[in-house]
Amino acid sequence: MANEGRIDEAILEAILAGRLEPGTRLGEVRLGEIFGVSRTRVREALMKLETRGIVRVNSRRGWFVVEPSAEEARAAFQARRVVETGLILSMRGLDPAHAAHLRAHLVEEEQTIVGGDVGSRTCSLGDFHIHLAEAAGNPLLVDILRDLTARTTLVSMLYQSTEEAAASHADHTAIFAALEAGDFPEAARLMVGHIDDVEDGLDLSVRRIRPDDLRALLVTDGAPSRHRLS
Amino acid sequence: MANEGRIDEAILEAILAGRLEPGTRLGEVRLGEIFGVSRTRVREALMKLETRGIVRVNSRRGWFVVEPSAEEARAAFQARRVVETGLILSMRGLDPAHAAHLRAHLVEEEQTIVGGDVGSRTCSLGDFHIHLAEAAGNPLLVDILRDLTARTTLVSMLYQSTEEAAASHADHTAIFAALEAGDFPEAARLMVGHIDDVEDGLDLSVRRIRPDDLRALLVTDGAPSRHRLS
DNA sequence: TCGACCTAGCTTGCATACAAGTCCTGTCCT
DNA sequence: AGGACAGGACTTGTATGCAAGCTAGGTCGA
Incomplete structure (x- = not known):
């Protein structure tokens, strides 16, 4: 199943659609629960997004959607x-x-x-x-x-x-x-x-504002595994 | 210590300097031994390089330096x-x-x-x-x-x-x-x-040719933890 | 002799366990 | 009352263990 880049794409899509605002914290465990996977795969996705300049990690503090100066x-x-x-x-x-x-x-x-x-x-x-x-x-x-x-x-x-x-x-x-x-x-x-x-x-x-919660912003409907990748 | 992107940079530097040719296989365990870390950090480095288009992974077969068509x-x-x-x-x-x-x-x-x-x-x-x-x-x-x-x-x-x-x-x-x-x-x-x-x-x-071995190409001198990052 | 198959050893994929650092909160001392 | 401090609950960082799949080499059968 096209399971490969699912997590990266889902997070990026959520950011681009404005559901995840700049500065939002992206907890590894939370995301893992949402996507039904372990922290390992979430970390991989976040690190890929980091090299693309979309998110940034603050050592031992958390992952955040970048807030460009x-x-x-x-x-x-x-x-x-x-x-x-x-x-x-x-x-x-x-x-x-x-x-x-x-x-x-x-x-x-x-x-x-x-x-x-x-x-x-x-x-x-x-x-x-x-x-x-x-x-x-x-x-x-x-x-x-x-x-x-x-x-x-x-x-x-x-x-x-x-x-x-x-x-x-x-x-x-x-x-x-x-x-x-x-x-x-x-x-x-x-x-x-x-x-x-x-x-x-x-x-x-x-x-602008900087709220700080994930909510169910990543999943639009009930099932955690249903996503539209645009 | 500037330990953060050490592995990415070391591998990339080795590729750019021609010590790792296109098509070379990059085994996770082997690289882990060379750098004295576990597979986890090697994987992170390889995945970052993958999103930058430098290496590619062939599922369950291995990581390779890209061979552009x-x-x-x-x-x-x-x-x-x-x-x-x-x-x-x-x-x-x-x-x-x-x-x-x-x-x-x-x-x-x-x-x-x-x-x-x-x-x-x-x-x-x-x-x-x-x-x-x-x-x-x-x-x-x-x-x-x-x-x-x-x-x-x-x-x-x-x-x-x-x-x-x-x-x-x-x-x-x-x-x-x-x-x-x-x-x-x-x-x-x-x-x-x-x-x-x-x-x-x-x-x-x-x-061109396509050899397939890592050798000590990544480390120039004896100690596995000494690297020059250009 | 040639081909199918089966097994053993390799690889990565993924989850989990533990280590280490940060932050917040409650307490105790001044 | 106010500040220092300690402890616990959180976070990420890293290693390790197990599962799954690919490959090659050998064996058995036709």
């Missing part, structure tokens, strides 16, 4: 600008299949914005960039951007964000249009503007 | 082109301290090429790109490029490479000159050409 936040956005700009400028065309995939994502994105909760919205908005990386056809860059968008998503949760989901969706649509038209320099320019807008929407001097 | 090799070089181009183009200036650091590295690089073995040479050549990322001042991009250059170093080991260390050093020197002159577009162009040259020097249709 203002400087780290800026670095994350800059990294995304660098990678996504380079990515778009390296593209020579847009494969029809990938174009269709992106277009399908855009309609899903719109539906989520209208009807979904804030978590699904943020998640969907971030997925656009990952799908775009997939369209460029480089799995390594997909992974890199996956972790980078995870980081900026975390930042948006931690700091006061005035980002309008609708505005982001409009940006995405415009970027896609430029890509489909084959105007990659324009798409890159739009992308930089888009990321700038999201970053400017943050107030890096004001930090 | 021809396609993966191309992807790694493309990713480096994307990231390093974006990185250089995002730079607005070269901090004097970082400039001095890079210059110092270049002379060390030259010395290594004249007097060092092939492992030190490859290592030193790769470090230039990491130091360059450090000069850009973004820790995230440093980490990304560290793993990316590790991958391409692995590729160069696996496939027949006609790369001349001297030529690479000359490229690096030219790139540094352009950076110092503030001509970042030119530096980016030179960088693309440089990575292209390295990639073109590979014969992706011919794979």
Whole structure:
């Protein structure tokens, strides 16, 4: 059974969906109970997430969802600008299949914005960039951007964000249009503007709340072993 | 004591220095004996390296240094082109301290090429790109490029490479000159050409040898607990 | 002679037990 | 009353033990 990366993915998904906020403590035993496994596998999952910069361990004190500092936040956005700009400028065309995939994502994105909760919205908005990386056809860059968008998503949760989901969706649509038209320099320019807008929407001097409990945030329904990995 | 990432770093250093070739099996118990720890910590180290794409596990068969396929090799070089181009183009200036650091590295690089073995040479050549990322001042991009250059170093080991260390050093020197002159577009162009040259020097249709033993490759001197982490 | 099978020895996968450090709380002394 | 201190309940860190699966080599049968 696709049991391999279940725990990593479940935790990451919970974080990205906003169910686990930055600073939340992630107890090994607690997570083990939730997933019905021993601490060993939980530790493995947490350590993988640690090398990806999603969680951090405070020796003998606990595991926590990372709380990026203002400087780290800026670095994350800059990294995304660098990678996504380079990515778009390296593209020579847009494969029809990938174009269709992106277009399908855009309609899903719109539906989520209208009807979904804030978590699904943020998640969907971030997925656009990952799908775009997939369209460029480089799995390594997909992974890199996956972790980078995870980081900026975390930042948006931690700091006061005035980002309008609708505005982001409009940006995405415009970027896609430029890509489909084959105007990659324009798409890159739009992308930089888009990321700038999201970053400017943050107030890096004001930090948000920091609650501290796990609750049943990781499992949405009753059974502890049922998870949707998006 | 800086005991934290000792094992990860030691293994990675051994791989990057060419002492552990792609395809080498990394037995948990064997590594545990070498480092004087139990399998637990070895597993943690290997799993961290796995998420960084350096080693891979074949269920119940063993851990191995990754052997990138021809396609993966191309992807790694493309990713480096994307990231390093974006990185250089995002730079607005070269901090004097970082400039001095890079210059110092270049002379060390030259010395290594004249007097060092092939492992030190490859290592030193790769470090230039990491130091360059450090000069850009973004820790995230440093980490990304560290793993990316590790991958391409692995590729160069696996496939027949006609790369001349001297030529690479000359490229690096030219790139540094352009950076110092503030001509970042030119530096980016030179960088693309440089990575292209390295990639073109590979014969992706011919794979190299694949020995299969650990020997005392991980420890250079007698005592199992003495390691230099570069 | 060749092929199927079976077993022994290896590997990792996972759980559990114990060690060691941190934090909080209650108590005792001043 | 206030502060130092001690103890216990928690946490992660590390080792070890057992289970499960892969591989290779030998044996038996056709």
